[in-house]
Amino acid sequence: MTLFERPILAIETSCDETSAAVVVGRRVLSNAVASQIALHGKWGGVVPEAAARAHVEALLPTIQAGLGDAGVKLEDVAAIAVTNRPGLVGALSVGVTAAKAIAFSLEVPLIGVHHLEGHLLSVLALPDELPMPHACLIVSGGHTELVSVRGLGDYEIVGETRDDAAGEAFDKGARLLGLGYPGGFAIQEAAKAGDPKRYSLPKGLVGDTIDFSFSGLKTAVLRLVEREGDRLNVADAAASLQETIVSVLTERAMRAVRRLDSRALTLVGGVAANLALRSRLAAACEKEGVGFLTPPLSLCTDNAAMIGLAASYRLARGERNGTDLESLPTAELP
Structure with a gap:
């Protein structure tokens, strides 16, 4: 299994969790999550417009927390991964826009990740062989x-x-x-x-x-x-x-x-x-x-670590996205 063995900053904003993580290969160095449970609990479910606004407010401090927890400086990040499909399009756009800007400013690769592939590969964080x-x-x-x-x-x-x-x-x-x-x-x-x-x-x-x-x-x-x-x-x-x-x-x-x-x-x-x-x-x-x-309970609910894990093998294969990366509300598994 060939993986990208340099620091990946991963971002997840597909629904009601704002998350940023740093992943190297199969190693999760950090996984910062800002939950919106209290916000949406008032309505008994996720309100898309409120979710998008909350992502805007939480994303920068969550990215800073993810980098800080990992002990990694922004300039040491070698690639940016972001959930770009499927999900609430307004929520997705917050993460995708930020990911594009960071990748462009650092001049590092950008890769969009399917949310469900992130879940599928969250088990890569385990030490076990994946049969x-x-x-x-x-x-x-x-x-x-x-x-x-x-x-x-x-x-x-x-x-x-x-x-x-x-x-x-x-x-x-x-x-x-x-x-x-x-x-x-x-x-x-x-x-x-x-x-x-x-x-x-x-x-x-x-x-x-x-x-x-x-x-x-x-x-x-x-x-x-x-x-x-x-x-x-x-x-x-x-x-x-x-x-x-x-x-x-x-x-x-x-x-x-x-x-x-x-x-x-x-x-x-x-x-x-x-x-x-x-x-x-x-x-x-x-x-x-x-x-x-x-996976451990922390990697079951929506999180950026799983997005970084999924990106790791795709980046190792040479896959990249440009600044035209779109936020897609629906998408089949790749």
């Missing part, structure tokens, strides 16, 4: 996909949600149960005191599929809340919701591992921070006799 081929489960607020990873830059989506992402089901469920934002962590905490078998909730698609569907689950939680009223046990409902989502994700992921004859499964994305999911998949992979890799 090829392997299956990857990307699960977040906006994405739920199973990807066949044949090599760096060689990906194929083999399973995906047909409607809502798993993270959206967590967020909507948390709102309905009055647990706040972000929903994934709120559900996880409430579920600790609950009975996961108390309420029966639908798992979506049936049959031998590796696709997902969570819209029916969201509706079922709404009906549960309406039906039970004051009798509803919130902890039991949270535990039942978490158990349903974890069960579906594990079942489909292991089915993909067998179908692809994969040597390992990687779990990435914001929902990969869910401890029940991490534990369930680790046990399932051990039983199946395949490897299991998932």
Whole structure:
């Protein structure tokens, strides 16, 4: 595995986290993150215009923090990496504009990175060998996909949600149960005191599929809340919701591992921070006799370190972007 072994300054502003990191090869020297959770919590979800304004305010001090934490001076940076797709276009533009300006002023290479490839390769931060081929489960607020990873830059989506992402089901469920934002962590905490078998909730698609569907689950939680009223046990409902989502994700992921004859499964994305999911998949992979890799919690939610890791191999291949690099709200995996 050939990587770019000089300091990369990476920037991430695709949604509601402002982040800057310094990466050298597979080594993450720093990963500064300015969260917007408190800002968007007032509305129960991300407001694009507010997110973009918050990125403008936070980006410079976050870059300074990333460089300072790494002990690297700006003039020692050898390349700039930035998330340029997909995401909220206003938010993306903040990071892309800054990255272009820094790369131009330093006269160093600029590389745009696909946000999901960043998640896919966040496991490069681990000391473990990354087996090829392997299956990857990307699960977040906006994405739920199973990807066949044949090599760096060689990906194929083999399973995906047909409607809502798993993270959206967590967020909507948390709102309905009055647990706040972000929903994934709120559900996880409430579920600790609950009975996961108390309420029966639908798992979506049936049959031998590796696709997902969570819209029916969201509706079922709404009906549960309406039906039970004051009798509803919130902890039991949270535990039942978490158990349903974890069960579906594990079942489909292991089915993909067998179908692809994969040597390992990687779990990435914001929902990969869910401890029940991490534990369930680790046990399932051990039983199946395949490897299991998932990044530390700090690299599950959106962050710039994963963008630097993805950029590292692309820069080593000689890939570069010019000052015409665009911010794209939608884009397929490269």
